[in-house]
Structure formats: structure tokens, C-alpha cells
Amino acid sequence: MSQEKLELFEVFIRSRRGLDHKHVGSLHAQDHEQALEYARDCYTRRSEGVSIWVVRSRDICASQEEDSESFFDPSDDKPYRLATYYKLPDPVDNM
Amino acid sequence: MNDDDSKQATLAYALRLGDDSLVLGQRISEWVSNAPFLEEDIACGNVALDYIGRARLYYGYAAELAADGRDEDDFAYLRSAREFRNYLIYELPRGDFAFTQVRQLLVDLFNTGYLAALAGSRDATLAAIAAKAIKETRYHLRRSREWVLRLGDGTGESHRRTQKALDDLWGYTHELFEPDALELRLAAAGTGVDTAALKPEWKRALAAVLNEATLSLPADDWAVRGGRTGYHTENLGHLLTQLQSIHRAYPGCRW
Numbered sequence: 001m002s003q004e005k006l007e008l009f010e011v012f013i014r015s016r017r018g019l020d021h022k023h024v025g026s027l028h029a030q031d032h033e034q035a036l037e038y039a040r041d042c043y044t045r046r047s048e049g050v051s052i053w054v055v056r057s058r059d060i061c062a063s064q065e066e067d068s069e070s071f072f073d074p075s076d077d078k079p080y081r082l083a084t085y086y087k088l089p090d091p092v093d094n095m
Numbered sequence: 096m097n098d099d100d101s102k103q104a105t106l107a108y109a110l111r112l113g114d115d116s117l118v119l120g121q122r123i124s125e126w127v128s129n130a131p132f133l134e135e136d137i138a139c140g141n142v143a144l145d146y147i148g149r150a151r152l153y154y155g156y157a158a159e160l161a162a163d164g165r166d167e168d169d170f171a172y173l174r175s176a177r178e179f180r181n182y183l184i185y186e187l188p189r190g191d192f193a194f195t196q197v198r199q200l201l202v203d204l205f206n207t208g209y210l211a212a213l214a215g216s217r218d219a220t221l222a223a224i225a226a227k228a229i230k231e232t233r234y235h236l237r238r239s240r241e242w243v244l245r246l247g248d249g250t251g252e253s254h255r256r257t258q259k260a261l262d263d264l265w266g267y268t269h270e271l272f273e274p275d276a277l278e279l280r281l282a283a284a285g286t287g288v289d290t291a292a293l294k295p296e297w298k299r300a301l302a303a304v305l306n307e308a309t310l311s312l313p314a315d316d317w318a319v320r321g322g323r324t325g326y327h328t329e330n331l332g333h334l335l336t337q338l339q340s341i342h343r344a345y346p347g348c349r350w
Contacts, residue, residue, distance in 0.1 A: 006132065027134050028132060028134055029134065030245070033241065034241065037138065037237065037241075038135075038137075038138060040234075041138040041141050042137050042138075045137075045141060
């Protein structure tokens with residue numbers, strides 16, 4: 001079987017209960033079922049995970065480099081959106 | 096059966112199971128760096144390691160029962176082909192990818208029933224090994240079942256090759272379900288497994304997969320036997336030559 005007939009999948013692993021699934025890499029497979037098994041075989045063989053998500057890479061809608069200016073630059077001058085911008089009254093000790 | 100007889104019988108039994116695991120593990124490991132694509136290569140390596148790990152557990156237990164200074168390496172590396180007692184189906188060359196996956200389906204289904212029964216053994220060590228191994232085997236079965244479906248119900252060529260593999264392997268499946276006196280004795284004692292009892296369910300589950308894969312169950316018109324008595328095909332000698340070469344050239348070597 002040639003690799004060109006396979007699809008690319010992105011793999012997300014939850015390493016422990018309570019944590020988020022994290023992107024760990026990608027792999028080739030014919031369908032979701034096989035992708036899940038290969039993810040198990042390629043990414044969890046040293047007990048890295050308790051749950052796996054796989055998703056077709058082509059189903060991911062990603063922001064583009066040319067979007068950066070309009071997407072991300074506008075927040076550069078809005079420090080009041082960060083909690084650290086606010087001075088806390090002394091009685092509020094640790095927040 | 097007195098205690099010593101029973102110990103000797105369990106030792107022989109553990110060695111048989113160790114031989115099955117080691118020989119198949121070695122065969123599957125031959126796909127490492129040769130599999131159709133990278134992901135499958137790693138998956139094959141994982142399955143091979145599951146079997147090698149299983150062989151170590153069985154041989155380790157055999158060494159404990161033998162209590163004569165032999166260890167797992169002695170059993171794996173210093174016995175000749177005539178002393179191995181694995182079923183013949185495990186030693187057949189890996190063939191093409193269809194052959195490997197059809198063999199896996201046949202033995203994964205067999206082991207699913209076998210290990211479930213062995214997990215209830217009165218022998219606590221055998222039961223513990225089986226309880227660990229059956230989890231691996233259920234995963235192996237998931238893989239081999241899906242591959243046989245893909246290949247059987249795939250292209251004209253993949254269908255032809257998969258059916259041919261099944262036809263070529265079929266005659267080696269019969270001895271899996273023909274327990275000898277030792278195995279029957281241990282089964283009666285609640286230690287071992289009577290494989291004859293596993294056949295109806297094995298065949299039913301197999302027929303269901305083959306039907307979905309558009310493959311046909313071969314006729315029972317030939318059979319090859321001999322693994323459990325040490326009469327092997329010519330393939331085992333070649334396999335052991337490679338498997339044992341390092342240990343025989345450098346006895347006791349470690350790295």
C-alpha cells in the first residue's frame with residue numbers, strides 16, 4: 001500500500017485525567033479507526049496517555065500568516081485585558 | 096498425579112506456551128523496517144514485543160519450576176528445533192502482508208478464547224500471565240480483524256492474496272484444537288486449557304469476520320501436525336539460527 005492513498009491525521013493525547021488533550025503530532029492512516037490505533041501504537045507506547053483524539057488534518061481550519069495583523073496585533077495595546085494590569089487593594093492578599 | 100509429576104507437567108506446559116510466544120514474536124518482528132508504511136511498522140513492532148514479553152514470563156516461570164539453574168535465556172537460546180514445542184502455524188515464514196494478518200486473525204481469535212480460559216487456571220502464575228496477555232491479544236485482534244476486512248473486501252489483488260493466505264494456512268489450524276495427553280491432564284486438573292472445547296466459538300467468530308470480508312472458509316481437506324511433539328517444518332531451524340546466533344557465538348553476552 002502506498003502512503004499517497006493514506007490520509008493525514010492530527011493526534012491529541014490526554015496524559016492524565018483532569019488535564020487537557022494536547023497536540024502531540026500527526027500520522028497517516030486510512031480512516032479514523034485506524035488512525036486511533038496507530039496513535040495508540042505510535043504515541044502512547046510509553047504510557048503517555050489515558051485518552052486519544054484524532055482528527056483529519058484537512059478538517060482543521062487554521063488561521064493564516066496574513067491574518068496575524070488583524071487577528072493578533074489589536075490586542076497589543078489593550079493591557080487592561082490582563083489581570084496584572086489592575087492594582088489590587090492590599091487586603092486582597094493573594095489572588 | 097503427585098506433586099513432582101504435576102510440577103514437571105506444568106514446566107513442560109509453560110515451555111510450550113513460551114515457545115509459541117517466542118517463535119511468533121520473532122516472526123512478527125521481521126516486519127520491523129519492512130512494513131508497508133511507517134505507522135504499521137511501529138504497530139507490528141509493538142505486537143512482536145508483546146509476544147516476546149509473554150515468552151519471557153512463561154520461560155521465567157519454567158525456570159522457577161525447573162529450579163536447576165537454567166534461566167529464560169537457556170530455554171530461548173540453547174535448545175534445538177526438535178526441543179521446541181510451538182504450534183507449526185507460528186513458525187511459518189511471514190509471507191506477504193496478507194499472510195501475516197490472516198495468521199494473526201486465526202491465532203488472535205484462538206488466543207482470545209485460550210487466554211480467557213487460562214486466566215481461570217488454578218495455577219496462580221499461569222492465570223496472572225494470561226490475565227495480562229489477554230488485554231494485549233484483544234488489541235491484536237482488533238488490528239488483525241480490521242486488516243482482514245480491509246484486504247479481503249479491498250481490491251481484486253488484495254482479495255485474491257488474502258484468500259490464498261487463508262487457504263495456505265488452514266491446514267495448520269487443526270492441531271491448535273487437538274490437545275495431547277499432557278494438556279488434557281492439566282485441563283482436567285484445572286491448570287491448563289482443553290483447546291478442543293474452544294473450537295466451536297473460534298470457528299463461529301472467524302466465519303463472521305470472513306463473511307464480512309467476502310472471504311470463504313476453506314475446506315478441511317488437509318492438515319499438518321507435529322508442533323507439540325517437536326516435529327517441525329523446515330522453517331523453524333532457519334528461524335532459530337537467526338534468533339540464537341548471537342547467544343551461541345557469545346554465550347551469556349549482555350548489552
